[in-house]
Each structure stands twice: as C-alpha cells, then as structure tokens.
Amino acid sequence: MTQLEDGFGRQFYYLRLSITDVCNFRCTYCLPDxxxxxxxxxxxTQAEVARITRAFAALGTQKVRITGGEPTMRKDFTELLRTVADTPGITKxxxxxxxxxxxxxAQEWRDAGLTHLNVSVDSLDPKMFHQIxxxxxxxxxxxxxxxxxxxGFEQxxxxxxLLKGLNGKELDQFLDWIKTRPVxxxxxxxxxxxxxxQFFERHHMSGEQIKQRMLQQGWQSVLREKDAGPAERFWHPDYAGKLGLIMPYSKDFCAGCNRLRVSAQGKLHLCLFGEGGVELRDLLAADEQQGELIARLQSALQTKRETHYLHQGDAGSTPHLASIGG
Incomplete structure (x- = not known):
C-alpha cells in the first residue's frame, strides 16, 4: 500500500482523531462562552472510528491522537480507545x-491501550487556572x-x-515544576x-522569544521522531523533565508536517487552518467501502497546501480550536 504523501514530499504517520467537539471547560483562548x-x-460511532483507523493504518499511520472538545466526555470513551489501540499497525x-x-x-485507560497522554494545565496557580x-x-x-x-504511561x-498578561509570568514556575518530575x-x-x-492581539506571546531564552539557560535540542507532533523539544542536564515549544508562527513550521485530522463529524482536515474539510462519512458505513475510503484519502492529500497562512493573518475557516480537535 502506498504511503500517505502530499505533493510536497511530506509523509504522514500521525492522525489526530476527534470524537466530540463538546467540552465542559470554558478556556479563554478556545471556548470562552x-x-x-x-x-x-x-x-x-465506534464502528466508524474502527474503519477510519484501519484505513489510515493501511496507509502507514502509526500514531493516533484522540482529541475533542473533551474526548473523555463520551460515555463510550474507553471502548473507542480500545478500538483504536487494537488496530494492527497502530503503535502509539x-x-x-x-x-x-x-x-x-488513568489506570483503566492505560490498560485499554493508551500509551501517551497530554493534559492541559494552563497555570500552576489555582486562581489563575480558574480564570483561564x-x-x-x-x-x-x-x-x-x-x-x-x-x-505507567510511556509519556x-x-x-x-502561554498568555501575555495572564499566565505568561509563570514560565519559571512551570520549569521548576519539571525539575524533579519526568514530565x-x-x-x-x-x-x-x-x-x-481581539484576544490574540491582547495576549499573544512570541514562541521564538521563549525559545531563545531557553537556549540561553542551557536547554538543548532533542532529535525529532518521524511521528512526533509539531513541538520543538529540549532537554537540560539539571532537569528530570523535558520542554516542548509549539510555535506555529516560526519560519518553516509547516515543512515538517506529518499529521492529518479527522473531525468528530467525519471530515478529513488537511490543516488545522484549512478550509471546509473533505467528507468521509459516506464511506464509513461498511467494511466493503474501505478501498474507496483509502482512495479518497490519497486523492484529498494532493490538495494540501504547502503552508498555513497564519503569519499573514489568515486562520482559514476554523472558528476555534475545539471545532476540529486542535
């Protein structure tokens, strides 16, 4: 089976699969209302999740990240998790x-096959956490x-x-927290x-400036794995934990893109900031449609743009990050 590859030679090993856009938090940068x-x-559905995951795995995908909204709000979350984990070819x-x-x-989900975990913690101060x-x-x-x-998760x-005027001043506190923790x-x-x-204009902090500060403090780059996310990763000999920076406005951010997204509505999104999405749901009703589903994925990928245009102020049609899983 041909590997998923776009017209710019980028190969895709990583699927971000949203299973709901419902969330019970009201984060200021995503769903303030x-x-x-x-x-x-x-x-x-669980059957549709199984068919999506099998199709991507057949095309070389090795890592699936389950996202939302808040994915654990689904009553069948553990069953969906096990469905993804049991798919041949999926290793993470x-x-x-x-x-x-x-x-x-936590232990139930680890036993069901979850290997890697990301937890959103926007402040180590309870009052600021509540505010954000x-x-x-x-x-x-x-x-x-x-x-x-x-x-015992693998990671x-x-x-x-980080938000200027809110939790931006907590950078050192976060770093102190990982000094003794393998996180x-x-x-x-x-x-x-x-x-x-307007929120962006008021609270945006430059990721590049944070990177330069970390390098001056002795943090060193970690080699990027082929199915890794978009973060630039760093380690420091004095810290048990590591540091990652996701900087979508940095030069050549999209050059290493290796991930595709499927929304909770069953649409393929070639970019977090793309337009519209490609309908997949009409091909998710039966196992016999697997060949057509794979063909549509391969065809759609040839229309993927070389880059987002965030640096030009163009966020595409994405209203907020919860709408297609961030």
Whole structure:
C-alpha cells in the first residue's frame, strides 16, 4: 500500500482523531462562552472510528491522537480507545484531555491501550487556572496527573497556552515544576482563529522569544521522531523533565508536517487552518467501502497546501480550536 504523501514530499504517520467537539471547560483562548451546539450533532460511532483507523493504518499511520472538545466526555470513551489501540499497525495511542476524569480512570485507560497522554494545565496557580479555564478544578486535574504518572504511561506531557498578561509570568514556575518530575512541559504559542482576533492581539506571546531564552539557560535540542507532533523539544542536564515549544508562527513550521485530522463529524482536515474539510462519512458505513475510503484519502492529500497562512493573518475557516480537535 502506498504511503500517505502530499505533493510536497511530506509523509504522514500521525492522525489526530476527534470524537466530540463538546467540552465542559470554558478556556479563554478556545471556548470562552462555553460549548454551543450547532444543531444536533451525530459524532462518529465506534464502528466508524474502527474503519477510519484501519484505513489510515493501511496507509502507514502509526500514531493516533484522540482529541475533542473533551474526548473523555463520551460515555463510550474507553471502548473507542480500545478500538483504536487494537488496530494492527497502530503503535502509539495518545490522548489530549483537560484531565477532569483522569484521577479516576488513568489506570483503566492505560490498560485499554493508551500509551501517551497530554493534559492541559494552563497555570500552576489555582486562581489563575480558574480564570483561564472557567472551572475551579486545579487540584482535581493535578491529582489526575499524579495518577497518570503512577499508571505507567510511556509519556506524560502538560500543555500550557502561554498568555501575555495572564499566565505568561509563570514560565519559571512551570520549569521548576519539571525539575524533579519526568514530565514534558509544552508551551503552545497562542494561535489566531476566527472568533479570537481581539484576544490574540491582547495576549499573544512570541514562541521564538521563549525559545531563545531557553537556549540561553542551557536547554538543548532533542532529535525529532518521524511521528512526533509539531513541538520543538529540549532537554537540560539539571532537569528530570523535558520542554516542548509549539510555535506555529516560526519560519518553516509547516515543512515538517506529518499529521492529518479527522473531525468528530467525519471530515478529513488537511490543516488545522484549512478550509471546509473533505467528507468521509459516506464511506464509513461498511467494511466493503474501505478501498474507496483509502482512495479518497490519497486523492484529498494532493490538495494540501504547502503552508498555513497564519503569519499573514489568515486562520482559514476554523472558528476555534475545539471545532476540529486542535
């Protein structure tokens, strides 16, 4: 089977699979007014998840990240997780979560096949955490992080969107936190989306400036794996944890793109900031359609743009990051 490759020679080993766009948090940079359903949503089913994952695996995908919204809000989340993990060819199963159910279910999800975990923790100060997320759940989320470390995941990461005037001053506090903990702390540069123009102008911090500061403090680059996400990763001899920076405005950010997205509505998105999406759901009803599904994936990939145009102020049609799984 031909590897998924676009017209610029980039190969794709990594699928970000959204299973819901519902979220129970109200993060200022994503859903400040909370989740607002747009009509009645019919999110992809367990059978559809299985067919999507098999098709991508047949085309060389090795890593699947389950995203949302908040994916663990689905009642059948553990079954969906096991479906993905049991797919031949898939070697890494990751989850991005706000962590509100993690303390109770970390071991259950690890046993179901989850290997890598990203937990959104936008502040280590409970009051600031509440201000950014809209939920007073800091201690519950951090208990979940501890439970995840005890459960033995291959990798645990904390995600933080750094915001000028809010949690931006906590950079040193985050670094102190990973000095003795084997966790990767990832700082995500705020991205402009359709509903967030004024928020972006007010709170954006340059990822490149943070990178230069880290290099001056002795952090050193880590070699990027072929199925890794977009973060530039760093290590320091004095720290048990690692550091990751996701900088979508940096030069050549898209040159190493290796990931595709499928939304909870069953659409293929070639870029987080692309337009519209490619319908897949009409080919997810039966196993006999697998060949057509694979052909559509291969064909659609030839229309992928060389780069996003965020640096020109063009965020495409993406209204907010929860809409197609971030």
């Amino acid at each position: 909370g989740y607002r359903p747009n009509g009645r949503n019919y999110f992809i 199963v990751a989850l991005t979560t706000n962590g509100y159910r993690l303390a109770k279910h 997320t809209g939920e007073n759940l800091f201690h519950e989320v951090m208990a979940g992080v501890d439970a995840a470390l005890d459960a 645990v990461k904390l995600n933080s969107v 990767e702390m990832r700082f995500i540069e705020l991205m402009q989306t359709g509903e967030m123009d």
